[in-house]
Amino acid sequence: MERTLNLHLKVWRQKNRNAEGRFVDYEANNISTEMSFLEMLDVVNEKLIKNGEDPIAFDHDCREGICGMCSLFINGRPHGPKDAITTCQLHMRNFKDGETIVIEPWRARAFPVIKDLIVDRSAFDRIMAAGGFISANTGGAPDANAIPISKNVAEDAMDAAQCIGCGACVAVCKNSSAMLFVGAKVAHLGRLPQGKAERERRVIAMVNQMEKEGFGACTNTEACSAECPKEISMDVIAMLRREYYRAMLKTEE
Amino acid sequence: MANEVKSRNAGKLDAKIPDGTLSEKWTNHKFQMKLVNPANKRKYEIIVVGTGLAGASAAASLAELGYNVKSFCYQDSARRAHSIAAQGGINAAKNYPNDGDSVFRLFYDTIKGGDYRSREANVYRLAELSVNIIDQCVAQGVPFAREYGGLLDNRSFGGAQVSRTFYARGQTGQQLLLGAYSALMKQVGLGQVKLYPRHELLDIVIVDGAARGIVTRDMETGAIESFSANAVILATGGYSNVYYLSTNAKGCNVTASWRAYKKGAFFGNPCFTQIxxxxxxxxxxxxxxxxxxxxxxxxxxxxxxxxxxxxxxxxxxxxxxxxxxxxxxxxxxxxxxxxxxxxxxxxxxxxxxxxxxxxxxxxxxxxxxxxxxxxxxxxxxxxxxxxxxxxxxxxxxxxxxxxxxxxxxxHYAMGGLWVDYNLMTTVPGLFAAGECNFSDHGANRLGASALMQGLADGYFILPYTVGGYLANLKADKLTADHEAFKEAEKNVKDRITKLLSIKGNKTVDEFHRELGLVMWDYVGMSRNEKGLKHAIEKIKEIREDFWKNVKVLGENEELNQSLEKAGRVADFLELGELIAEDALHRKESCGGHFREESQTEENEAKRDDKNFSYAAAWEYKGDGVKPKLNKEELVFENVKLTQRSYK
The missing domain is CATH 3.90.700.10 (Succinate dehydrogenase/fumarate reductase flavoprotein, catalytic domain)
Structure with a gap:
């Protein structure tokens, strides 16, 4: 049933990349439990604008949990208190009346804050550009059924391919490691027969770029997988390591 | 209202449909188009705006051919465009299940599903290319659902009696987009594509009658920048957000298409929206x-x-x-x-x-x-x-x-920029692909066909037709220093200054909601003359109020989400009126456009083929001036027009 809540917000405000940030308190009153978390922020922003105050900047787009644009560290957890969803899918019924909610941006050296709750995740794109692909130029592909792929292999690849590139894994990791993100792509492409031809080049290039971007190393805390909105499994990190060692043994690059 | 660069008259409406039988047209056309020599391709710059299925696949494929590509999107990464949210699947006439499918049947279903308001030649080409798309995507590693035997699985979808839909769980759009994105990122890594995320197109620049570049705003710093090119491709999606509430992503907007319209590109069938x-x-x-x-x-x-x-x-x-x-x-x-x-x-x-x-x-x-x-x-x-x-x-x-x-x-806009068979708008050198063009779905799109169209346009059509256009061009040394760019930049800056200076008392979202309600109530699922006329008046009022009373805080030289939204809503406030005008003039019902005055005794949509068997292409004639209606008569040589019946 629909109820309304009164909430205290502590929101990270930061004017731009170079400015110093700080927490600012806001009251969010008469918030319907049917609202999504981002709709709650919309309501707060509308009020701020009416009062002539700069609204809170936050990234969002599809608002249905798939584009990976929304982020937010909510009460110390990426994408808030529920498992396996993004912030845009989080509903206010998961909060209590009178509760204080702390809202922060992703925090990692490789993800600098641009404004308020918005960070720069272009490091992920550069990792993808380094090797996150199968080189199959348009045209001339063989018939889609030419290579049978067992259902299990296709499903395993799909499990890894679900990554939405939101960066929650990095944000929650005490080392700001991007191993889950990179592992997911290496596992997705490496599990499929089409991806085997360039598996060595791919994993070395992606790992090198990952290190260049300033992401930390993995120490198997498993927080990344626990907080991943798509529940990408730790298996992909194991696979990333295997692929990397295998590639190091096979190539001289 | 802000100044607009004077639009040029783009001339006659010629769909440039190739000769020959339906099944020969595309093959013949591909052969007849001139080619650009491999060594010359690197001399051409191509701008692609939008990184959804159509934009990413076009940018990647053109870069693979050797063109220099610049790719723009408003999101923080090229992996997020709203194609990603398509759940169900993608159609292809593979006939793997052996249940009677064929290229002609997919063509026929699409024409019929579109209620006979699309162009036969384009739809046939789409059906023909559908099979290549699946091959291409599998080669890239898109993990489509499979049977235990290892072959691809299919399911059925609305409007079809065969199983021709390929899918990847409920995330088909995501997987196809990530496939196109990875192909794009490979080209970025090779330096063949330069990527501009968090950049919003705010104008299109025309020099000597052809599209030669764009003006963008860097959404982090507010910098207004110009980029020149030999051809510009818009793959900027649909305009369903004119209704405020829609299934589109929050950022989806009509601004790029609307700038193009105001620069002389005709807008096709704007009233064909899908619920x-x-x-x-x-x-x-x-x-x-x-x-x-x-x-x-x-x-x-x-x-x-x-x-x-x-x-x-x-x-x-x-x-x-x-x-x-x-x-x-x-x-x-x-x-x-x-x-x-x-x-x-x-x-x-x-x-x-x-x-x-x-x-x-x-x-x-x-x-x-x-x-x-x-x-x-x-x-x-x-x-x-x-x-x-x-x-x-x-x-x-x-x-x-x-x-x-x-x-x-x-959910979806079948209408969009009018394009010819080459996917070129009425402005030479300006192409439109994917949802932002009006091409293939007529008055109603069948499920699992949007992904098919976006990828057909980007992977398999534009790489040929853009080349065909460039091959006829003389190389020149035009850069973004040309005065046309300066003029466009000034117009963009003036408009931003105007929005920031109004300092009214209503937020952008309030205006957007107001517009959305009018659109949903009077230009929504069922429409009538009285309601549409009322809507046109209401939209004008809201628009006037907007330019007097909108409240946009902050400045241009910062990340300013209210300013971004304000620019988009200003364009929706003009588009809404055009949609209503188009809906008013089309007195028949067809597909997603239901006019209460035109229905059968069983309350089904009743077409009027005698008077409305055409695509409406609206031509901008100036602010406050009624746009001109141009008609592309639709010729059906291969299907018989029937009253759609699903009984």
């Missing part, structure tokens, strides 16, 4: 967007309402004989799989008759009880697990136990 039948109903005024539940759910879900109006019992308490499975009753051969427009209109009819369910009464049930009994929970979970989870997340109800509540919502 998707299976969305999660609205809960309150705070609602910021609507969430779609894939149409594939209609394969196993049964749509019903109580027979008795005002029946407020819980669904499980309503006995079988007091339920009206109205789609199965009215359309016995297609049942729950009737096309989207038919399903949507029927849901509205039930709600209007007081038979709607849920607290608002604006919903119908989509019930999986029978399917769960027949197939078991596990099988249903495997097919639709993520959709069921998403529904539960949003509504707090468990669809494995109680029927889903669904209601129609605006």
């Amino acid at each position: 998707h039948p299976t969305c999660i109903p609205v809960t309150g005024d705070h609602q910021s967007k609507l969430t779609l539940m894939s149409e594939s759910l209609r394969n196993d879900g049964r749509v019903w309402v109580p027979k008795q109006a005002g029946d407020k019992r819980a669904p499980n308490e309503i006995p079988e004989d007091e339920r009206d499975y109205y789609l199965e009753r009215k359309y016995p051969s297609f049942g729950n799989l009737v096309p989207r427009d038919v399903a949507s209109r029927n849901a509205k009819e039930m709600a209007d008759a007081g038979k709607g369910v849920g607290s608002s009464g604006k919903a119908v049930y989509l019930d999986f009880a029978d399917a769960i009994k027949r197939l078991g929970v596990e099988k249903i979970k495997e097919k639709y697990g993520n959709l069921f989870d998403m529904y539960k997340q949003i509504t707090d109800e468990d669809p494995y136990k109680v029927p889903m509540r669904i209601y129609p919502a605006v």
Whole structure:
């Protein structure tokens, strides 16, 4: 049933990349439990604008949990208190009346804050550009059924391919490691027969770029997988390591 | 209102359909187009705006050929465009299940589904290319669903009687987009594509009658920058957000298409908008967007309402004989799989008759009880697990136990920039691909066809037709220093200054909501003359009020989300009027456009082929001046026009 809540917000405000940030308190009153978390922020922003105050900047787009644009560290957890969803899918019924909610941006050296709750995740794109692909130029592909792929292999690849590139894994990791993100792509492409031809080049290039971007190393805390909105499994990190060692043994690059 | 660069008259409407029989046209055309020598390709610059399926696939494919490509998107990464949210699947005439599919049947279904308001030659080419798309995507590593034998699995979708839809769980759009994105990123890594994320197109620059570049705003710093090129491709998506509530992403907007329209590109069939039948109903005024539940759910879900109006019992308490499975009753051969427009209109009819369910009464049930009994929970979970989870997340109800509540919502724009067979607009050198053009879906799009069109345009059509255009150009040394760029930049800056200086008392969202309500009430699922005229007046009023009273805080030289929204809403406020004008002039009903004055005795859409068998292409004539209607007569040589019937 629909109820309304009164909430205290502590929101990270930061004017731009170079400015110093700080927490600012806001009251969010008469918030319907049917609202999504981002709709709650919309309501707060509308009020701020009416009062002539700069609204809170936050990234969002599809608002249905798939584009990976929304982020937010909510009460110390990426994408808030529920498992396996993004912030845009989080509903206010998961909060209590009178509760204080702390809202922060992703925090990692490789993800600098641009404004308020918005960070720069272009490091992920550069990792993808380094090797996150199968080189199959348009045209001339063989018939889609030419290579049978067992259902299990296709499903395993799909499990890894679900990554939405939101960066929650990095944000929650005490080392700001991007191993889950990179592992997911290496596992997705490496599990499929089409991806085997360039598996060595791919994993070395992606790992090198990952290190260049300033992401930390993995120490198997498993927080990344626990907080991943798509529940990408730790298996992909194991696979990333295997692929990397295998590639190091096979190539001289 | 801000100044606009004077539009040029783009001349006659020639669809440039190649000669020959339907099945020969594309092959002949590919041969007849001039080629650009491989060594010369690197001398050409191509701008691609948008990184959805059409934009990413076009940018990647053109870069692979050796062109220098600049790719722009408003999101923070090229992996996020709203193609990513397409759930159900992608059609292709592979006929793997051996159930009678063929290129001609896919063509025929698409033409019929579009209610005979699309161009035969384009639709046939789309059906023809559909098979290559699947091959290309599999080669890139898109993990489509497979059978135990290792071959690809198919399912069926609305408006078709064969199983031709390929899918990757309920995330087909995501997987296809990530495929195109990875191809794009490979070219970025090679330096063949330069990527500009968080850049919004704010104008298109025309020099000597051809599109030669764009002006953008860097959304982080506010810098207004110009980029020159030999051809510009818009792949900027649809305009459903003119309704405020839609299934589109919050950022989806018409600005790029609208700038193009004001520079001389004709706008095709703007009133052809699609209302998707299976969305999660609205809960309150705070609602910021609507969430779609894939149409594939209609394969196993049964749509019903109580027979008795005002029946407020819980669904499980309503006995079988007091339920009206109205789609199965009215359309016995297609049942729950009737096309989207038919399903949507029927849901509205039930709600209007007081038979709607849920607290608002604006919903119908989509019930999986029978399917769960027949197939078991596990099988249903495997097919639709993520959709069921998403529904539960949003509504707090468990669809494995109680029927889903669904209601129609605006979803897709069949209308868009008018393009010829080469996907070029009426402005030479300006191309439009994917949802932002008007090309293939006529008055109604069939499910699983948007992904097909986006990728056909980007992977397989533009790489040829853009080359064909460039091959006829003389190389020149035009740069962004040309005065046309300076003029466009100045117009862009003036408009931004204007928006920031109004300092009124209503927020951008308030205006957007106001516009959305007018659009939904009078230019929505069913339209009539009186309502449309009223809408046109209302939209003008809202627009005037906007330019006097909008409140946009902050400055240009910063990340300013209110300013971004204000620019987009200003354009929606003009587009809304054009949609209503187009809907008013088209006195027939067809596909998603339902005019109450034109219906059969059974309340089905009634076309008027004698008077309206054309694509409407609207030409901008200046602010405050009525746009000019140009007509592209549609010629049907291969299908017989019939009253659509799904009974």
